[in-house]
Amino acid sequence: MVTLAHGANHGLREEIKAYWSARAASFDSQPGHEIFSEEERAAWHRLLRRHLGEGEGRKALDLACGTAVVSHLLDDLGFQVTGLDWAEPMLELARSKARTRGRSIRFLMGDAENTMEPDASYDVITNRHLVWTLVDPLAAFRDWHRVLKPGGKLLIVDGDHVNPGLAARLIRRLSAFVARLSGDAAVQHGPAPGQMETHLSILSRVHFSQGARADEVVKLLRQAGFDTITVDTDMRAIHKAQRSNFSFLKGLERATQHRYAICASRS
Template sequence: MSQVANQHNYNLKDEIKAYWSARAETFDSQPGHEIFSEDERAAWHGLISRHLGAGDGRKALDLASGTGVVSHLLDDLGFNVTGMDWSEPMLARARAKARARGRTIRFLMGDAENTMELDGTYDVITNRHLVWTLVDPLCAFREWHRVLKPGGKVLIVDGDFVNPSPFAKLTGFLTKLASRLHIGKQPAHHGPSASLADTHKSILSRVYFSKGARADAVVDLLKQAGFSSITIDQDLRAINRAQRANFGFLKGLERATQHRYAICAVK
């Protein structure tokens, strides 16, 4: 009986948590996750500063912080950063990285859809590649609105990873072909195993944005959650250029043609 109950209680959110916990070991080896050059770091600093301004000690909540990549960028810019993730393996790596770099970033276990933080606590909220995984994004956005101070901002960096452009499909095909034929420089990083790739596909088919997290759909939900002064920024060229050296030419082109964006909204 208990085995049946446990199976019933293991829901989609548990699967997502387990998936990212399994990815923690190789997360920082992959371009697009960790930062591999000062040019890329500067490009991310530029994007964050463009929308959130200087840190000046303001309180920032970095949701789905993973190994702390964005949390460190915020810390670079002078924010007082709390990183929150619900994967303990990710948090362990984030804390170790902060200790190694002498950073005072606080990392907490928590759910982005139910942070358990007090009302009006933070000046800014950030997240990267979180929204597409949300089971209930409207609930999450209302939660983020609640924990922000009046005038506070949320900065979302995400994309539609379901509906590639025709050019992205072509470059994706050529990338896989070149890899199989061992043509050109192969990226020196470890991607997910075949079983984890299948798990990723299964999760993606069942989340709210299973048909693709388009920017306009995200904006509509942000408005419903009470946010205003919403801007969509699709100028991620500096980041794409910096990442291309580690992705390889074709993979870099594929990413550059995806529907990727930063959305900034105000409480």
């Protein structure tokens, strides 16, 4: 972990905000971000139900909601959803998507590490692919614990995007070799080539610069006051559904990565 002074933290957080603002335009075109099939949507619904149950009007806060993919999944299940993000271009797309689908989802601009939401105001908090970007995850987790009602649940969906296993590394090299051999450009699944340098610079300075392993996340959640923590690494149904939008090798690579859902409760 890189230790940063407060001023450096502020500068890094502004860089992160600008980076995700720049990613907004292409975000929904990339598999693994937007949902492209009803099979994948159903797999996400099953994951959310497994850990959070049906919404039944309970209040959910979707942190770093982006274009509101998870917000809409929660809305489908009957939660009363607030999506929070600090990138206005993301929120513009999120609001447009809600209008198109005729959904009543509340969107706020705000910082996922310091939500400024009232104490004990939500039954559920969710986030996807946020934790690896956190500058001060312990402070963020303490804030999320504060915002949850007693008995409320936090669901984190994330992974270690820094340390691919041996199988993933071999598949990645083979995929690059096949692309060179065929002369085909690789399908873009993450930052555009012009954004990769910024991505790597940010990654080198966040708390989980060495990879957001589930056990390290759980350790910090316990320090923040959460209990009854479960780690769910069974993402197979989601990965299987996503496979049709990836190349064969990319689909295999994703299936070998350390990805997980962590559910934690506030007593």
